[in-house]
């Protein structure tokens with residue numbers, strides 16, 4: 001019987017644990033604060049930002065939102081970033097990607113105070129992660145680790161194939177899973193658009209993580225019997241629904257479920273975990289900045 005890994009349930013447990021940590025901070029006179037910055041009016045980004053604000057309210061994190069006009073010069077965004085770096089009530093913040101074309105996203109990331117970089121994208125935080133001394137684990141890879149833990153996957157010596165090498169998912173996840181650590185110690189293969197014979201690489205893996213952005217690229221024929229499959233992908237495909245589309249992952253669910261021992265669904269798998277881990281990083285940022293030990 002294939003286990004369907006329930007991301008909503010695991011995310012809810014993480015939020016419950018955070019409530020205790022937030023109470024500890026409150027007893028010490030501090031309330032964690034997260035800011036979201038949105039430049040422009042991309043509808044998908046607006047939805048993501050609204051969800052993050054709602055998540056904060058639910059667990060008792062103070063949330064602040066900053067809008068920057070999409071046509072404004074980059075300096076206007078940089079000024080908002082500088083102000084957030086100085087604001088003691090904001091322990092962490094994210095600049096929602098993508099930013100407009102005239103703004104250099106790398107420069108945006110470089111300007112974020114690394115201590116408030118709850119996405120974990122600043123070069124200092126990337127370097128610390130690679131060195132095995134992560135301050136903030138990027139939210140999606142961290143969420144994948146928590147899902148593997150919840151499914152009881154023993155990563156020690158396991159062969160993991162990650163499809164996708166992006167800076168926000170594939171690369172940091174590979175770095176985390178090869179760490180000499182309880183939730184690491186795996187042997188990791190990272191695939192991308194130039195990889196030859198992708199199916200051979202996924203078929204030889206105990207764990208396959210798909211983070212590609214290509215609907216249903218991975219199917220059951222590419223999976224070994226009993227493998228664990230984590231589907232990071234979120235793709236809108238045209239469908240005869242009220243909204244005119246439906247969300248599908250990078251994994252073809254039905255055929256893969258036949259082969260896998262455990263698999264995440266889309267939606268309801270990695271997505272809720274990414275959101276929960278942002279709250280986690282915000283609480284961690286508050287704990288570090290306020291000098292209050294919390295149990296995370």
Ligand code: NDP
Nearest residue numbers: 140164165166169192193211212213232233234270271274
């Ligand atoms: P990117 O577009 O940044 O990276 C995609 C990666 O997939 C690249 O490394 C690319 O290779 C590789 N790739 C593309 N086509 C193929 C192919 N045919 N065979 C093998 N590799 C291929 O995407 P992200 O990492 O940002 O996102 C990946 C997916 O995950 C998307 O669907 C996104 O929406 C979703 N996502 C979901 C999140 C969640 O919370 N659930 C969070 C973040 C992302 P190359 O480098 O050579 O171009």
